[in-house]
Amino acid sequence: MNEPVTIKHIARQLNVSVSTVSRALKDHPRIGPETKARVLALARELGYQPNVLSLNLLNNRSNSIGIIVPKISYNFYSQAISGIEEVVIAAGYNNMICQSNERYEREVANAAYLASHRVTGLIVSLAGSTQSYEHFTGLLNQGLPLVFFDRVCDELATSRVIVDNQRAAYTAVTHLIEEGCRRIALLAGPPSLYISNQRKQGYLDALRMHAIPLCEEIIGHSDFTEAGAARLTQQLLDLAEPPDAIFAVSDRLAISTMTVLKSRGIRIPGEVALVGFGNDSILSLVSPTLSSVDQDPFEIGKVSAELLLRQVTTGAAPEVRVIATRLIVRESSRKR
Amino acid sequence: MNEPVTIKHIARQLNVSVSTVSRALKDHPRIGPETKARVLALARELGYQPNVLSLNLLNNRSNSIGIIVPKISYNFYSQAISGIEEVVIAAGYNNMICQSNERYEREVANAAYLASHRVTGLIVSLAGSTQSYEHFTGLLNQGLPLVFFDRVCDELATSRVIVDNQRAAYTAVTHLIEEGCRRIALLAGPPSLYISNQRKQGYLDALRMHAIPLCEEIIGHSDFTEAGAARLTQQLLDLAEPPDAIFAVSDRLAISTMTVLKSRGIRIPGEVALVGFGNDSILSLVSPTLSSVDQDPFEIGKVSAELLLRQVTTGAAPEVRVIATRLIVRESSRKR
């Protein structure tokens, strides 16, 4: 039960003051070379580790970046986190990862937790149920740098890293139209989320551009959960006139949809074509392989971290970055 | 840029001392009801949030549990983390999640980072490359409660949450034998890892029990990466006498193996049967669906957290828990 070594221990053993020890350890100029050597030697011998808590208290600021994502188990987010991590660690910071589990209350708690730890900045993707942003406005007013990615908040003047959701959705739906689909259902996300609306807008654009009449009954808003997607899919299939294609605004929804389609013996893409969003690594392994919009989550994470660190170190203004997407066509939507 | 409110601000505004404010906020008995009301009112109005850093420094202990896993993107670990989180949050703690990325150096850095934040305890699954444990022995000697799960260290006297790897592997290999396979390859993990050896032992047991001769050339040790598994699979298939089944000690390895088999046009399970370990949610979606050993990662996480918290609160002794597994037979190993 040897308790942690502090500079006090070192000072006492060496019969010098704590400030001398501090200076020796910090490469301070005004210190005798011999004293310095003695301190460093003993510090090493005792396995001295600076107490981060006290340093953070002193600076009123920790050396960590806070990350809040809906769920780390979502492939997209764990990859984005890896991207963030690469940049953050190279810059000498650490990161504190939190998941909201898609719940607003957890997101609020996470934000408070990270703020109370005086993180250097915050990188956030919103929970599906989040509809108000006071838990962030307060922090912004305190001057805490904040970067949203993927599920961003467009009401706050922060950096944002997004893909061109509207264009990507437009491309995906146009692809379905070109494959001959005419009754294309949309499996959307919660209307409260910006990206959800953007993707829906792209869907609407594509229909309009190709003079396909809009039909509200084949547009379903999910809560981004598998269960919700499955329920909506069942409803779509039970319609008098079921769709001949489904565009799901996330891969998890698409997978859930696929499971339902298969369980009802519906051929993909023969009877119903399917396109997802996110290009999860799973998609090329399932059968049929699933078409999707590739978003490069690792890159999105990296850029998010870069924007945040730039804001921290150079005081740069918030910035919006749009990352390129591309449609990956696989079996689930190839009808000819 | 309004800076965080402290008890000093409140004290000054109310013309009382900081200790009075502290007492009011902490429901201390010796405080005038009127003063208390005034303090609470102002604290609420100003949006006072206690400074966690100073509290942690004072107690030399944070209110968080540290978690180190090889990769949060591995389905097994993100689910285990969710299990841990459920218990930890219900008990009023937070958690700090770190990933070693399978690298020993990151694991050491993570351990130091979490220790320096004076986490209440540590829940760890080892990196594939970890072969020495000094980064943990020091912390143990400082009295930091430590629980290993999944990839545990059997050289340290800590709590451990594992499955009966040897028995599970035995069952899986026996299943392959019963399906008629006679030349069963083992795709093992790094020999430095305890679980890797346990699973290998189960494999050996099964062969011996069924009088199947052991053949060293069809036993390959991977580093738990997809690339490594793919390389080993290629080698196995290039043998003069390739295997008629492969038992991979992790689902990621199995998936990688499956990809190679498919790319070479080898029928599963017709020519080569395949069984994985972990029962990743992906397995029922791939084609053919993959047999695997189910480990219940959520439960493993929960139990790990429970053991840790018990140790923290009641000073209970370290304990080893074995979680039940079951073999899930799917298409990839069903030959009749």
Next chain:
DNA sequence: TTGTAAGCGTTATCAA
């Protein structure tokens, strides 16, 4: 070159 002392935000102890 080294030491003293204040301070970061909070709580606990002691005194008033």
Next chain:
DNA sequence: TTGATAACGCTTACAA
């Protein structure tokens, strides 16, 4: 019932 003070580990003017 309240206030002053020390302490947690560390850094940094300022003094010596």
